[in-house]
Amino acid sequence: METPQEAAQDTLRQTAAALSDLGFTAKPGLRLARVRADLGDEIQLHLDHANRAGEVVRVRFSLALHSRAVRRWRRMQTHPELHADGPLAGIVSATQLAFAAGIAGRDFDVVEPDDRPLVAQIVAARVREVAISWFEETGDPLRALGTLGRPLTQGGPVNAKWIYTLALAHGHDAEARDALALQCVRHPAFAVEFARDVARIRAEGLTGGYRDTTEELAAFAVAAGIAP
Structure with a gap:
């Protein structure tokens, strides 16, 4: 029987295929990633804790942006409020990817293989609609300052x-x-x-x-x- 992890990996593989022209490729840890100069754009897939193999495999998607310049800067700082190291040292921002479709505008059940191509197309379309501009704006140091004070939505x-x-x-x-x-x-x-x-x-x-x-x-x- 297919595990929830395997179902998620298949869904992500099909999503990667739908976004290959934008440079995204599948990476370990249920994520798609691409590199733009100093920046790393990620689309992350998250599994629900209540998933049951063969019954329900609910997944949701989020975005994360990393910067090598930020990682270097944080590692160089000595003040504890500024210093950071480890996997999140380069984090710039993250946000949940919301949908008009899906369960509560967030989750998809991909337990059935026949449903995964449609989910991949919906996610890819949403990435093109909102995620690409989010990556570009948030990754620009000066434009990103203009997002301060905005609601998360x-x-x-x-x-x-x-x-x-x-x-x-x-x-x-x-x-x-x-x-x-x-x-x-x-x-x-x-x-x-x-x-x-x-x-x-x-x-x-x-x-x-x-x-x-x-x-x-x-x-x-x-x-x-x-x-x-």
Whole structure:
């Protein structure tokens, strides 16, 4: 009997065939990848934990963008808020790939081999429709700064400090500082909380884990020297 992993691999193989003209190829770990200069674009397939061989194989797709420049920059940093190593050191952003079709606009059941060609075509069409532009915009250090403050559903970043890191890794410190100041202007409630966190971290440092994403960004901005 075919395992959920095998069903997923077959689905991904057919998706890769539908996207071969864009340079995507299947890689270990249920993902398609391509390289664009410094950047690595990935389409990742995820298996549902409740899958049962021969009964249900639900899968979903996400996007991830990596940068060798970001990986080098993070590895060179000595401040703990800036330093990173390992597989995610080069991460720039990630997002879930949503669909008009599928289960709840997210999942597909690929237990039946006859359903997989259609799923592959739907995924490939969605990649061409939204993912390619997302890769291009998010991978451009200056254009990516313009996505800050957007909702996730409109291409906003999962983690703002990843976008700032991309700018810093390419020497755009002033632009990163300006983008953060603009983010504060556009979102007054965020600005108040962010300024409070920055002042406290400058005075006392950061003890323990982050309270929330605002405190996380404040700690990063202080360490990187881009806090207003």
